[in-house]
Amino acid sequence: MTPETNSANSAASTTVGDGAVDGSTTTALDDIPIQWMHDTLRRISTNVENVLVGKPEVVRLAMVTLLARGHLLVEDVPGVGKTSLAKALARSVDCTASRIQFTPDLLPSDVTGVSIYNRGSETFEFREGPVFANIVVGDEINRASPKTQSALLECMEENQVTVDGHSYGLEVPFMVIATQNPVELEGTYALPEAQRDRFTCKISIGYPDPTAELAMVDEHAGTDPLEELEPVTDAAEVAELLTAVRRIHIAPEVRRYAIDLVAGTRDLSELRLGASPRATLQLVRAARAQAAMAGREFVVPDDVQAVAVPVLAHRLVLSGEARAARRSGADLVERLLQRVPVPNRTDQPRR
Secondary structure, three states: OOOOOOHHHHHHHOOOOHHHHHOOOOOOOOOOOHHHHHHHHHHHHHHHHOOOOOOHHHHHHHHHHHHOOOOEEEEOOOOOOHHHHHHHHHHHEEOOEEEEEOOOOOOHHHHHEEEEEEOOOOEEEEEEOOOOOOEEEEEOHHHOOHHHHOHHHHHHHHOEEEEOOEEEEOOOOOEEEEEEOOOOOOOOOOOOHHHHOOOOEEEOOOOOOHHHHHHHHHHHOOOOHHHHOOOOEEHHHHHHHHHHHOOOEOOHHHHHHHHHHHHHHOOOOOEEEOOOHHHHHHHHHHHHHHHHHOOOOEOOHHHHHHHHHHHHHHHOEEOHHHHHOOOOHHHHHHHHHHHOOOOOOOOOOOO
C-alpha cells in the first residue's frame, strides 16, 4: 500500500470527535499507566497461551475483544480449542463466569432468568440466569432457536436484561464468547445479521502446526491445563483496563481512515449489505485495544489494519454472485485495505 494523505478528508475528519465515533473524548493521556496496562495484558495472554498452545494471534484477538468491551464469535471445526479458549480467558481473570450449552429446546428464560412467584411474600422474585456473569461462554450458539438467540441481543448491546418490564444491569466487565461449528449444519440456525453485528470480532482458530501440536501432546497428555490454570488478575483490574483503553489517543486522520474503510464496504458491488455504523464504533474501539496490546498510548493506522478483517468481515452480506464466485467477506476487506489511502502522519498526544 502506498501511503498518501487526502487533505480534504483530513480537514473533514477534524470535525469528527471521538464522541461521534465511540462516545469518548480526545485528551492528552499523561495519566495512562501504559506500562502497567501492557504488563497486565501480557500476563493474561501468557496464561491463556498455556492452554491454547501455538495460537498467539487468536489469543491477541480475544484480548482485543475484551478490551474493546465487545463480544467474540469463534467459528471452527470441532476439537481445535474453541471452548478451551473461552474457559482459559475466563479463568485467567478472577471473575464470575458461566457456560450455556445452546440446544434446540433451550428457552430465552434459560439464558436471561425468570420471575418466580413467592407464596410467602406474595410477590414475584427474579431469579438470575447464566447471563449474569462477567464472562459468558455460549457453546454452539447456532443450535438454539432464533427466539433464544435473540435473548442475547439486549444483553450484548446494552449490558442489561429486561424481564417482565424490569431492567437488570449486568456486571462490568461483561463479555460473551460464543462458539459455533460450521461443518455440522443439521439442526442449526444461522445467526441473523442483527446478532452477528453485535459480535465485535469473529475468528477461526485453525489446526496447530506440527511443533505446537507436539508440544500440546507432551504437556497436556497427562493433565488438563485448565484445571491447573490460576487467575493472574481480577474483575476490578480489568474494569480499570477498560476505562484506560477508551482514553487512548486516536488522531483525526486515523479516525477518518477507519470511517473510510467502513464506508467503502457500502459501495462494493459484491455486497448486498455493507458494514453498519456500529461496525465503525467497534473498529475504533478495537484499534484502541490493539494499541494497548502493543504498549502504545496512541493509535496508528497499523492498529486499524490489524483488526479490520476480524471486526468487519462477518458483518458483510455477500451477493449471490459473490458467493457463487467463492468470495468471502475477509477477501473484500483485504481488498479495501489495499485501496483506501493510508494517512502518512498521526498525531501523538502532547506531553
